[in-house]
Amino acid sequence: MRKLLVLGGGTAGTMVVNKLRRRLPSSDWEITIVDRDDEHRYQPGYLFLPFGTYTADQVVRKRHVFIPDGVELVLGEIDRVDAETNTVLLEGGRSLTYDYLVIASGTTPRPGQTPGMLGEQWRRTVFDFYSFEGATALAEALRSFDHGRLVVHITEMPIKCPVAPLEFAFLADAWLRERGIRDRVELVYVTPLSGAFTQPIASAQLGEMLEERKILVEADFMVERVDNEHRALVSYDERSVPFDLLVTIPLNMGADFVARSGLGDELNYVPVDRRTLRSTKHDNVFAVGDASNIPASKAGSVAHFSVEIFVANFLQLIRGLPMTGAFDGHANCFVESGDGKGLLIDFNYDTQPLPGRYPLPLVGPLSLLKETRANHLGKLAFRWIYWNVLLPGRPIPLPALMSMAGKVVPADSHAAGAPGATTEQE
Structure with a gap:
């Protein structure tokens, strides 16, 4: 029996176990996820709490509800990872072993x-x-x-x-x-x-x-x-x-156990290959979501898109094949601007946010770098999508890698690696 251990039951960790539990035979794979408590909080909703747009019960649910059957949820504080022996030690003395480790412990304000x-x-x-x-x-x-x-x-x-x-x-x-x-x-x-x-x-x-x-x-x-x-x-x-x-x-900063384990940088983020999310120190360790040091936004969309690439790569890896997926740092974020309007930005490692339409050229229905009512409604709708689609690991019809379709490149900009006349890429 092979063991996959995920540290952190937030956005990225929950998506990982939901997607992989469907793909890994339970007769061959034991999957465990660890977090300190049973409270899953919709962190994008924190922005709206001070203004009364959301109430507390709209941003907090029980964590175990989103963990699929066949995955063990362990509640406890993580003391450290011993990567040389493939062991995670919890406070209180319990230890968990793994064949593959996914660190999804996020980041917190200090x-x-x-x-x-x-x-x-x-x-x-x-x-x-x-x-x-x-x-x-x-x-x-x-x-x-x-x-x-x-x-x-x-x-x-x-x-x-x-x-x-x-x-x-x-x-x-x-x-x-x-x-x-x-x-x-x-x-x-x-x-x-x-x-x-x-x-x-x-x-x-x-x-x-x-x-x-x-x-x-x-x-x-x-x-x-x-x-x-x-x-x-x-x-x-x-x-x-x-x-x-x-x-x-x-x-x-990232989780303190990352520092205690010698796996982090000065801010406790795990150094990884920015394309595969694989640890630069240990071949059987990955970091997803906010826990890694990739030069991308620490945002839910990055967790979503990068987990898509990670899952496909992981399934190749365990079959002894090269990992062919390469995450490009894709992020998109709604920006609430008040008065029932918002912007949307879409970018990656190499391309800065540009104006245009998203996700489809010409028709959108969302506008990039432009205040619209549709973008505001999209921001509000994401809470339902988060609880009902994203966390359960259900498909979302958006490409994991950023597309230039619908984006307008200003004539004097090298932002997209495509200098020249202003055009809408289709």
Whole structure:
């Protein structure tokens, strides 16, 4: 009996066991998945909790509901991986052996890594929304916030869903206008990046949207500490950004057991081949979803598309064949922009977000890098798709690899490796 062990029952890990349980004979394969608790949380929903769009029961379900028959769910904290003996040790002394290991332990915010962030103002005037507890606490704080300086801040990249801080700023602007108090609140967006986003075309578009909404931008800001006494962010170059209410995205890091096991980089992400997701140190270890160090967005779409490639490759590997699939870093993200509209961006390792139509040329029905009602509805519809299609590992009719179909390449752009006249690729 061969053993597949998956560490982490979040988005990527749950998809892996659902897809592989159907493909691996139960008479030949034992599949086990490990997580600390039985709570599966829809993390994209955290964005909507502070504004009352979603309620807590809409973003939390029992983890075991999504684990298929024939897969053992083990609840417990992981102490470390002994990759030399193919063994995972849990806190309390239990050990699990494996033939193949998939690390899908994700990434989490670490406010304690920034001096002062977990100080006396934590969840009083300093909040995050990258955790369930933080998002629900922020919802309470916003209800009594009616004037002052609201600062949205990114500590450092990479973070889960890199567009989420922008979405929060846009939604805050719309929410304040709906309440009739926007003119009493100064909105500031503080980022370590040189602009609104990491990619030039999207950064320019999103930067214009911030400017239109009179959201001030403090760029190239590397935070050194949170000054709780004066309620200010302080950068390494001694700039100060005061706040009345701070919504921060703390440093994101991978699981601590990855570090204890000697499998991670300085942020506890597992170094892997970016095409196959195979560990650079151990041939029978893979990392999927946010747990790996691939240079792609840490987003649900990346987990989805990369797991598709991983599953096909894994089935080849166990038959003694070369792995022929190569993940291209494909990501697409809805960007809520307020007022019942949103954008959609679609990109990969080599191609930045471009305007156009998705997923079909000309007909879409979704628009790329353009605010539309359809994109907003697509963002809301994804919650149903997540619970009912994505997690159970059912097919979604979208290509795992990014396509240039429907994308418009600006004449002066080399973003898609296709310089020249503006054309719509069909």
